[in-house]
Amino acid sequence: MKTVYWTEWARGPNLPRSGKTVLLTARMYQMLPYIMQVTGLIASAKPFVSRSGFGAMVNLGNRIMGDKIIRLKSLGSKNIRSKSKKILLGITNALSTIGQRPAYLYEDEPYSGVLLYDLGLDEYIEEHIVKVYRLLKRHNVKKVIGVDPHTVFMLKEIYPRYIEDYDIEVKHYLEILSENDEALKKSCKKSLENEFVIHDSCYMTRELGIIEQARSISASLGITILEPGNTKLDTACCGGPIEYAFRDLTEKVSTTRIQELANISKNIIVECPICLINLSKYEKEMGIKVWDMGELLLEAF
Amino acid sequence: MGVDQGQAIRETLLKEIGKCRACRFCVDVCPAYQAAEWVENMSPYGRLQILKYLINGTLNKDDPLVYSLYTCLQCGRCNRVCQAKGQDLEVSNLVRLGKYLLSQGLVKGKKSEKV
Ligand code: SF4
Ligand code: SF4
Numbered sequence: 001m002k003t004v005y006w007t008e009w010a011r012g013p014n015l016p017r018s019g020k021t022v023l024l025t026a027r028m029y030q031m032l033p034y035i036m037q038v039t040g041l042i043a044s045a046k047p048f049v050s051r052s053g054f055g056a057m058v059n060l061g062n063r064i065m066g067d068k069i070i071r072l073k074s075l076g077s078k079n080i081r082s083k084s085k086k087i088l089l090g091i092t093n094a095l096s097t098i099g100q101r102p103a104y105l106y107e108d109e110p111y112s113g114v115l116l117y118d119l120g121l122d123e124y125i126e127e128h129i130v131k132v133y134r135l136l137k138r139h140n141v142k143k144v145i146g147v148d149p150h151t152v153f154m155l156k157e158i159y160p161r162y163i164e165d166y167d168i169e170v171k172h173y174l175e176i177l178s179e180n181d182e183a184l185k186k187s188c189k190k191s192l193e194n195e196f197v198i199h200d201s202c203y204m205t206r207e208l209g210i211i212e213q214a215r216s217i218s219a220s221l222g223i224t225i226l227e228p229g230n231t232k233l234d235t236a237c238c239g240g241p242i243e244y245a246f247r248d249l250t251e252k253v254s255t256t257r258i259q260e261l262a263n264i265s266k267n268i269i270v271e272c273p274i275c276l277i278n279l280s281k282y283e284k285e286m287g288i289k290v291w292d293m294g295e296l297l298l299e300a301f
Numbered sequence: 302m303g304v305d306q307g308q309a310i311r312e313t314l315l316k317e318i319g320k321c322r323a324c325r326f327c328v329d330v331c332p333a334y335q336a337a338e339w340v341e342n343m344s345p346y347g348r349l350q351i352l353k354y355l356i357n358g359t360l361n362k363d364d365p366l367v368y369s370l371y372t373c374l375q376c377g378r379c380n381r382v383c384q385a386k387g388q389d390l391e392v393s394n395l396v397r398l399g400k401y402l403l404s405q406g407l408v409k410g411k412k413s414e415k416v
Binding site: 207237249257 | 399
Protein backbone atom coordinates (compact mmCIF):
# COMPACT_ATOMS: atom_id res chain seq x y z
CA MET A 1 0.00 0.00 0.00
CA LYS A 2 1.20 3.48 -0.86
CA THR A 3 1.82 5.37 2.37
CA VAL A 4 0.31 8.81 2.35
CA TYR A 5 0.17 11.08 5.36
CA TRP A 6 -3.59 11.01 5.75
CA THR A 7 -3.94 7.25 6.20
CA GLU A 8 -1.50 6.83 9.13
CA TRP A 9 -4.22 7.12 11.76
CA ALA A 10 -6.27 4.33 10.17
CA ARG A 11 -3.82 1.51 10.90
CA GLY A 12 -5.30 0.93 14.35
CA PRO A 13 -9.02 0.75 13.60
CA ASN A 14 -8.36 -1.18 10.40
CA LEU A 15 -11.58 -0.05 8.75
CA PRO A 16 -12.76 -1.98 5.67
CA ARG A 17 -11.63 -0.63 2.30
CA SER A 18 -15.06 -0.70 0.77
CA GLY A 19 -18.65 -0.38 1.83
CA LYS A 20 -21.76 1.65 1.08
CA THR A 21 -21.08 3.98 4.00
CA VAL A 22 -17.68 5.64 4.20
CA LEU A 23 -16.03 7.80 6.80
CA LEU A 24 -14.70 10.80 4.91
CA THR A 25 -12.05 12.69 6.85
CA ALA A 26 -11.21 14.60 3.64
CA ARG A 27 -7.71 14.80 5.19
CA MET A 28 -8.76 17.85 7.18
CA TYR A 29 -7.41 16.78 10.59
CA GLN A 30 -4.39 15.10 9.03
CA MET A 31 -3.54 18.29 7.13
CA LEU A 32 -3.27 20.43 10.23
CA PRO A 33 0.53 20.27 10.63
CA TYR A 34 0.94 20.97 6.94
CA ILE A 35 -1.51 23.83 6.80
CA MET A 36 0.47 25.58 9.50
CA GLN A 37 3.66 25.33 7.54
CA VAL A 38 2.09 26.44 4.31
CA THR A 39 0.60 29.42 6.07
CA GLY A 40 4.03 30.45 7.29
CA LEU A 41 5.40 30.15 3.81
CA ILE A 42 2.72 32.32 2.33
CA ALA A 43 2.91 34.95 5.03
CA SER A 44 6.65 35.29 4.55
CA ALA A 45 6.31 35.62 0.79
CA LYS A 46 3.55 38.24 1.26
CA PRO A 47 2.10 37.70 -2.19
CA PHE A 48 -1.27 39.08 -1.21
CA VAL A 49 -0.28 42.58 -0.29
CA SER A 50 1.25 43.36 -3.64
CA ARG A 51 -0.76 44.81 -6.46
CA SER A 52 -0.28 41.70 -8.51
CA GLY A 53 -1.28 39.57 -5.55
CA PHE A 54 -4.42 38.52 -7.21
CA GLY A 55 -2.58 36.26 -9.63
CA ALA A 56 -0.91 34.61 -6.65
CA MET A 57 -4.31 33.90 -5.17
CA VAL A 58 -5.44 32.11 -8.30
CA ASN A 59 -2.19 30.17 -8.45
CA LEU A 60 -2.72 29.14 -4.87
CA GLY A 61 -5.98 27.58 -5.96
CA ASN A 62 -4.16 25.70 -8.69
CA ARG A 63 -1.56 24.42 -6.33
CA ILE A 64 -4.13 23.07 -3.94
CA MET A 65 -5.75 21.26 -6.79
CA GLY A 66 -2.50 19.49 -7.47
CA ASP A 67 -1.95 18.86 -3.77
CA LYS A 68 1.45 20.46 -4.09
CA ILE A 69 0.68 22.80 -1.28
CA ILE A 70 0.44 19.99 1.23
CA ARG A 71 3.31 17.90 -0.02
CA LEU A 72 5.75 20.11 1.83
CA LYS A 73 7.57 18.78 4.84
CA SER A 74 6.01 19.59 8.16
CA LEU A 75 7.87 21.35 10.95
CA GLY A 76 7.76 20.56 14.67
CA SER A 77 4.26 19.26 14.49
CA LYS A 78 4.45 15.99 16.45
CA ASN A 79 1.87 17.14 18.97
CA ILE A 80 -0.63 18.19 16.38
CA ARG A 81 -0.03 15.01 14.45
CA SER A 82 -0.75 12.83 17.46
CA LYS A 83 -3.72 14.98 18.41
CA SER A 84 -5.26 14.58 14.98
CA LYS A 85 -4.78 10.79 15.12
CA LYS A 86 -6.46 10.65 18.52
CA ILE A 87 -9.42 12.65 17.28
CA LEU A 88 -10.07 10.36 14.35
CA LEU A 89 -9.65 7.28 16.56
CA GLY A 90 -12.08 8.75 19.09
CA ILE A 91 -14.66 9.31 16.37
CA THR A 92 -14.33 5.78 14.95
CA ASN A 93 -14.43 4.26 18.45
CA ALA A 94 -17.60 6.14 19.30
CA LEU A 95 -19.21 5.14 16.00
CA SER A 96 -18.34 1.51 16.62
CA THR A 97 -19.93 1.56 20.09
CA ILE A 98 -23.24 2.35 18.40
CA GLY A 99 -22.67 -0.41 15.87
CA GLN A 100 -21.41 1.73 12.99
CA ARG A 101 -18.32 0.53 11.19
CA PRO A 102 -17.97 2.63 8.05
CA ALA A 103 -15.46 1.92 5.30
CA TYR A 104 -12.49 4.19 4.72
CA LEU A 105 -10.99 5.04 1.34
CA TYR A 106 -7.38 5.19 2.59
CA GLU A 107 -5.00 6.55 -0.07
CA ASP A 108 -7.93 7.24 -2.42
CA GLU A 109 -9.56 9.61 0.05
CA PRO A 110 -10.12 13.02 -1.57
CA TYR A 111 -10.02 16.62 -0.28
CA SER A 112 -13.38 18.41 -0.55
CA GLY A 113 -12.07 21.56 -2.25
CA VAL A 114 -13.52 23.94 0.32
CA LEU A 115 -10.69 26.49 0.09
CA LEU A 116 -11.25 26.79 -3.66
CA TYR A 117 -14.90 27.44 -2.95
CA ASP A 118 -14.17 30.11 -0.35
CA LEU A 119 -11.87 31.85 -2.81
CA GLY A 120 -14.59 31.90 -5.45
CA LEU A 121 -12.51 29.77 -7.81
CA ASP A 122 -15.63 28.15 -9.20
CA GLU A 123 -14.07 26.87 -12.40
CA TYR A 124 -11.53 24.80 -10.51
CA ILE A 125 -14.11 23.75 -7.99
CA GLU A 126 -16.37 22.33 -10.65
CA GLU A 127 -13.56 20.21 -12.05
CA HIS A 128 -12.63 19.07 -8.55
CA ILE A 129 -16.19 18.21 -7.52
CA VAL A 130 -16.75 16.12 -10.63
CA LYS A 131 -13.52 14.25 -9.93
CA VAL A 132 -14.45 13.56 -6.29
CA TYR A 133 -17.98 12.50 -7.17
CA ARG A 134 -16.74 10.04 -9.79
CA LEU A 135 -14.31 8.63 -7.27
CA LEU A 136 -17.07 8.10 -4.71
CA LYS A 137 -19.22 6.45 -7.37
CA ARG A 138 -16.36 4.17 -8.41
CA HIS A 139 -16.22 3.01 -4.81
CA ASN A 140 -20.01 2.50 -4.75
CA VAL A 141 -20.46 4.97 -1.92
CA LYS A 142 -24.07 5.69 -0.97
CA LYS A 143 -23.54 7.49 2.31
CA VAL A 144 -20.76 9.68 3.64
CA ILE A 145 -20.04 10.33 7.31
CA GLY A 146 -18.01 13.52 7.59
CA VAL A 147 -15.84 14.52 10.53
CA ASP A 148 -15.58 18.26 9.91
CA PRO A 149 -18.23 20.86 9.09
CA HIS A 150 -16.50 22.29 6.01
CA THR A 151 -16.40 18.96 4.20
CA VAL A 152 -19.97 18.14 5.18
CA PHE A 153 -21.10 21.57 3.94
CA MET A 154 -19.36 21.05 0.59
CA LEU A 155 -20.66 17.54 0.00
CA LYS A 156 -24.15 18.27 1.23
CA GLU A 157 -24.83 21.79 -0.03
CA ILE A 158 -22.37 22.59 -2.83
CA TYR A 159 -21.72 19.31 -4.66
CA PRO A 160 -25.42 18.86 -5.61
CA ARG A 161 -25.28 22.21 -7.44
CA TYR A 162 -22.71 20.81 -9.84
CA ILE A 163 -23.85 17.19 -10.12
CA GLU A 164 -27.15 16.33 -11.70
CA ASP A 165 -29.04 13.62 -9.75
CA TYR A 166 -26.60 13.78 -6.87
CA ASP A 167 -27.57 10.83 -4.71
CA ILE A 168 -25.07 10.57 -1.89
CA GLU A 169 -26.42 10.96 1.62
CA VAL A 170 -24.16 13.14 3.76
CA LYS A 171 -24.11 13.36 7.54
CA HIS A 172 -21.81 14.71 10.18
CA TYR A 173 -20.73 12.17 12.79
CA LEU A 174 -22.26 14.30 15.57
CA GLU A 175 -25.68 13.83 13.95
CA ILE A 176 -25.23 10.06 13.88
CA LEU A 177 -23.96 9.83 17.44
CA SER A 178 -26.71 12.04 18.82
CA GLU A 179 -29.36 9.84 17.20
CA ASN A 180 -27.98 7.09 19.45
CA ASP A 181 -27.59 9.04 22.68
CA GLU A 182 -28.84 6.25 24.90
CA ALA A 183 -26.51 3.61 23.48
CA LEU A 184 -23.66 6.09 23.79
CA LYS A 185 -24.45 6.73 27.42
CA LYS A 186 -24.56 3.02 28.22
CA SER A 187 -21.23 2.19 26.62
CA CYS A 188 -19.39 5.21 28.04
CA LYS A 189 -16.46 3.64 29.92
CA LYS A 190 -15.28 6.73 31.69
CA SER A 191 -17.57 9.58 32.65
CA LEU A 192 -15.77 12.86 32.03
CA GLU A 193 -17.21 14.80 34.95
CA ASN A 194 -15.99 18.26 34.11
CA GLU A 195 -17.09 21.67 32.92
CA PHE A 196 -16.24 22.78 29.39
CA VAL A 197 -17.09 25.93 27.50
CA ILE A 198 -18.21 25.17 23.96
CA HIS A 199 -17.03 26.94 20.82
CA ASP A 200 -19.46 26.28 17.96
CA SER A 201 -18.15 26.35 14.42
CA CYS A 202 -19.70 28.87 11.99
CA TYR A 203 -20.37 26.29 9.29
CA MET A 204 -21.65 23.72 11.75
CA THR A 205 -24.31 26.03 13.17
CA ARG A 206 -25.27 28.62 10.57
CA GLU A 207 -24.85 26.46 7.47
CA LEU A 208 -25.64 22.97 8.74
CA GLY A 209 -27.87 23.68 11.73
CA ILE A 210 -25.98 21.16 13.87
CA ILE A 211 -26.20 22.77 17.30
CA GLU A 212 -27.82 20.66 19.99
CA GLN A 213 -26.08 17.44 18.92
CA ALA A 214 -22.70 18.35 20.45
CA ARG A 215 -24.52 19.30 23.65
CA SER A 216 -26.51 16.11 24.01
CA ILE A 217 -23.46 13.95 23.24
CA SER A 218 -21.45 15.88 25.83
CA ALA A 219 -24.19 15.26 28.37
CA SER A 220 -24.00 11.52 27.62
CA LEU A 221 -20.29 11.63 28.42
CA GLY A 222 -20.99 13.33 31.76
CA ILE A 223 -19.74 16.73 30.60
CA THR A 224 -21.33 19.97 31.75
CA ILE A 225 -21.44 22.46 28.89
CA LEU A 226 -21.07 26.18 29.58
CA GLU A 227 -22.21 28.64 26.92
CA PRO A 228 -20.19 31.74 25.95
CA GLY A 229 -21.98 35.02 25.10
CA ASN A 230 -21.68 34.42 21.35
CA THR A 231 -22.94 30.91 20.93
CA LYS A 232 -25.06 28.60 18.78
CA LEU A 233 -26.41 30.53 15.75
CA ASP A 234 -24.59 33.65 16.96
CA THR A 235 -21.24 31.95 17.43
CA ALA A 236 -18.11 33.99 16.68
CA CYS A 237 -15.52 32.89 14.13
CA CYS A 238 -12.12 31.47 15.16
CA GLY A 239 -10.46 33.43 12.35
CA GLY A 240 -9.18 30.31 10.60
CA PRO A 241 -10.63 30.60 7.12
CA ILE A 242 -8.38 33.50 6.08
CA GLU A 243 -5.21 32.40 7.82
CA TYR A 244 -3.58 31.34 4.58
CA ALA A 245 -3.33 34.98 3.56
CA PHE A 246 -4.06 37.43 6.35
CA ARG A 247 -2.23 36.26 9.39
CA ASP A 248 -2.46 39.43 11.47
CA LEU A 249 -6.18 39.73 10.99
CA THR A 250 -6.69 36.06 11.79
CA GLU A 251 -4.75 36.49 14.98
CA LYS A 252 -6.91 39.39 16.11
CA VAL A 253 -10.10 37.48 15.37
CA SER A 254 -8.89 34.39 17.22
CA THR A 255 -7.55 36.35 20.22
CA THR A 256 -10.92 38.03 20.68
CA ARG A 257 -12.69 34.70 20.58
CA ILE A 258 -10.30 32.78 22.82
CA GLN A 259 -10.50 35.50 25.46
CA GLU A 260 -14.27 35.29 25.48
CA LEU A 261 -14.06 31.50 25.92
CA ALA A 262 -11.23 31.48 28.48
CA ASN A 263 -13.15 33.91 30.69
CA ILE A 264 -15.72 31.18 31.17
CA SER A 265 -13.61 28.05 31.45
CA LYS A 266 -10.03 26.87 30.99
CA ASN A 267 -11.38 23.79 29.23
CA ILE A 268 -12.70 24.49 25.76
CA ILE A 269 -14.50 22.10 23.39
CA VAL A 270 -14.29 22.57 19.64
CA GLU A 271 -15.76 20.47 16.85
CA CYS A 272 -13.80 21.52 13.78
CA PRO A 273 -10.13 21.10 12.79
CA ILE A 274 -9.78 24.74 11.71
CA CYS A 275 -11.12 26.02 15.03
CA LEU A 276 -8.87 23.54 16.82
CA ILE A 277 -5.67 24.73 15.20
CA ASN A 278 -6.54 28.40 15.55
CA LEU A 279 -7.63 28.34 19.15
CA SER A 280 -5.12 25.83 20.52
CA LYS A 281 -2.29 28.23 19.63
CA TYR A 282 -3.12 30.02 22.87
CA GLU A 283 -2.94 27.00 25.18
CA LYS A 284 0.45 27.75 26.74
CA GLU A 285 0.15 31.50 26.83
CA MET A 286 -3.28 31.48 28.47
CA GLY A 287 -3.05 28.27 30.51
CA ILE A 288 -6.06 26.75 28.81
CA LYS A 289 -6.74 23.46 27.08
CA VAL A 290 -8.59 23.14 23.80
CA TRP A 291 -10.20 19.74 23.27
CA ASP A 292 -11.65 18.49 20.07
CA MET A 293 -14.84 16.49 20.56
CA GLY A 294 -13.01 13.50 19.05
CA GLU A 295 -10.39 13.56 21.84
CA LEU A 296 -13.12 13.52 24.46
CA LEU A 297 -14.76 10.59 22.70
CA LEU A 298 -11.45 8.73 22.83
CA GLU A 299 -11.23 9.35 26.58
CA ALA A 300 -14.76 8.13 27.10
CA PHE A 301 -14.70 4.94 25.02
CA MET B 302 -15.92 32.18 -19.34
CA GLY B 303 -18.16 33.98 -21.74
CA VAL B 304 -19.03 37.66 -21.75
CA ASP B 305 -22.68 36.73 -21.28
CA GLN B 306 -22.12 34.86 -18.05
CA GLY B 307 -19.99 37.73 -16.77
CA GLN B 308 -22.80 40.12 -17.61
CA ALA B 309 -25.34 37.89 -15.87
CA ILE B 310 -23.28 37.71 -12.69
CA ARG B 311 -22.71 41.46 -12.67
CA GLU B 312 -26.43 42.06 -13.08
CA THR B 313 -27.30 39.60 -10.33
CA LEU B 314 -24.82 41.23 -7.99
CA LEU B 315 -26.04 44.76 -8.70
CA LYS B 316 -29.65 43.69 -8.24
CA GLU B 317 -28.90 41.96 -4.94
CA ILE B 318 -26.66 44.74 -3.64
CA GLY B 319 -29.49 47.12 -4.54
CA LYS B 320 -31.66 45.39 -1.93
CA CYS B 321 -29.31 46.50 0.85
CA ARG B 322 -31.07 49.06 3.04
CA ALA B 323 -27.82 50.47 4.44
CA CYS B 324 -29.04 49.69 7.95
CA ARG B 325 -25.48 48.60 8.83
CA PHE B 326 -26.62 45.99 11.29
CA CYS B 327 -24.12 43.67 9.60
CA VAL B 328 -21.20 46.00 10.22
CA ASP B 329 -20.74 45.61 13.97
CA VAL B 330 -21.13 41.83 14.04
CA CYS B 331 -18.45 41.15 11.40
CA PRO B 332 -15.36 39.64 13.09
CA ALA B 333 -13.05 40.85 10.32
CA TYR B 334 -14.34 44.42 10.74
CA GLN B 335 -13.84 44.21 14.51
CA ALA B 336 -10.31 42.86 14.02
CA ALA B 337 -9.50 45.56 11.47
CA GLU B 338 -10.46 48.11 14.13
CA TRP B 339 -13.54 49.54 12.55
CA VAL B 340 -12.35 50.19 9.00
CA GLU B 341 -15.60 50.18 7.09
CA ASN B 342 -14.31 48.61 3.89
CA MET B 343 -13.55 45.53 6.01
CA SER B 344 -17.23 45.16 6.91
CA PRO B 345 -19.98 43.29 5.01
CA TYR B 346 -21.65 46.56 4.01
CA GLY B 347 -18.28 47.95 2.92
CA ARG B 348 -17.54 44.86 0.86
CA LEU B 349 -20.85 45.23 -0.97
CA GLN B 350 -20.01 48.86 -1.77
CA ILE B 351 -16.61 47.82 -3.10
CA LEU B 352 -18.27 45.21 -5.28
CA LYS B 353 -20.78 47.72 -6.58
CA TYR B 354 -18.04 50.18 -7.52
CA LEU B 355 -15.96 47.43 -9.09
CA ILE B 356 -18.87 46.48 -11.29
CA ASN B 357 -19.77 50.01 -12.33
CA GLY B 358 -16.15 50.76 -13.12
CA THR B 359 -15.37 53.34 -10.42
CA LEU B 360 -12.83 50.95 -8.90
CA ASN B 361 -10.69 48.61 -10.92
CA LYS B 362 -9.56 45.17 -9.90
CA ASP B 363 -6.02 46.29 -9.09
CA ASP B 364 -7.26 48.70 -6.44
CA PRO B 365 -5.94 47.80 -2.97
CA LEU B 366 -9.51 48.06 -1.62
CA VAL B 367 -10.31 44.87 -3.50
CA TYR B 368 -8.36 42.88 -0.91
CA SER B 369 -11.13 43.55 1.57
CA LEU B 370 -13.19 40.98 -0.29
CA TYR B 371 -10.59 38.35 0.53
CA THR B 372 -10.61 39.17 4.23
CA CYS B 373 -14.17 37.85 4.50
CA LEU B 374 -14.17 34.74 6.70
CA GLN B 375 -17.35 33.38 5.11
CA CYS B 376 -18.57 33.01 8.68
CA GLY B 377 -22.13 34.08 7.91
CA ARG B 378 -22.68 36.35 10.91
CA CYS B 379 -23.77 39.17 8.62
CA ASN B 380 -26.47 36.97 7.10
CA ARG B 381 -28.06 36.50 10.51
CA VAL B 382 -28.75 40.17 11.05
CA CYS B 383 -29.22 41.44 7.49
CA GLN B 384 -32.35 43.55 7.02
CA ALA B 385 -32.43 43.51 3.20
CA LYS B 386 -35.81 42.36 1.99
CA GLY B 387 -36.45 39.72 -0.66
CA GLN B 388 -32.86 38.66 -1.11
CA ASP B 389 -32.04 35.78 -3.41
CA LEU B 390 -28.47 35.59 -2.15
CA GLU B 391 -27.12 36.20 1.33
CA VAL B 392 -24.46 38.83 1.99
CA SER B 393 -21.61 36.34 2.39
CA ASN B 394 -22.62 34.67 -0.85
CA LEU B 395 -22.52 38.01 -2.65
CA VAL B 396 -18.97 38.53 -1.39
CA ARG B 397 -18.00 35.06 -2.56
CA LEU B 398 -19.58 35.65 -5.95
CA GLY B 399 -17.59 38.89 -6.15
CA LYS B 400 -14.40 36.88 -5.74
CA TYR B 401 -15.50 34.65 -8.56
CA LEU B 402 -16.05 37.69 -10.77
CA LEU B 403 -12.51 38.81 -9.98
CA SER B 404 -10.87 35.45 -10.53
CA GLN B 405 -12.51 35.27 -13.94
CA GLY B 406 -11.24 38.74 -14.89
CA LEU B 407 -14.78 39.97 -15.37
CA VAL B 408 -14.18 43.43 -13.96
CA LYS B 409 -12.01 46.26 -15.22
CA GLY B 410 -8.30 46.16 -14.62
CA LYS B 411 -5.15 44.88 -16.19
CA LYS B 412 -5.78 41.99 -18.57
CA SER B 413 -9.51 42.22 -17.89
CA GLU B 414 -12.41 42.20 -20.23
CA LYS B 415 -13.98 45.63 -20.71
CA VAL B 416 -17.16 46.04 -18.76
S1 SF4 C 1 -19.29 36.35 6.32
FE1 SF4 C 1 -17.64 37.82 5.87
S2 SF4 C 1 -18.67 39.78 5.73
FE2 SF4 C 1 -20.10 38.39 6.79
S3 SF4 C 1 -19.69 38.71 8.98
FE3 SF4 C 1 -18.40 36.99 8.31
S4 SF4 C 1 -16.42 37.94 7.77
FE4 SF4 C 1 -17.94 39.59 7.87
S1 SF4 D 1 -27.41 44.25 7.27
FE1 SF4 D 1 -27.99 43.80 5.13
S2 SF4 D 1 -29.31 45.54 4.58
FE2 SF4 D 1 -28.21 46.17 6.43
S3 SF4 D 1 -26.34 47.24 5.66
FE3 SF4 D 1 -25.80 45.10 5.96
S4 SF4 D 1 -26.10 44.18 3.93
FE4 SF4 D 1 -27.23 46.11 3.94
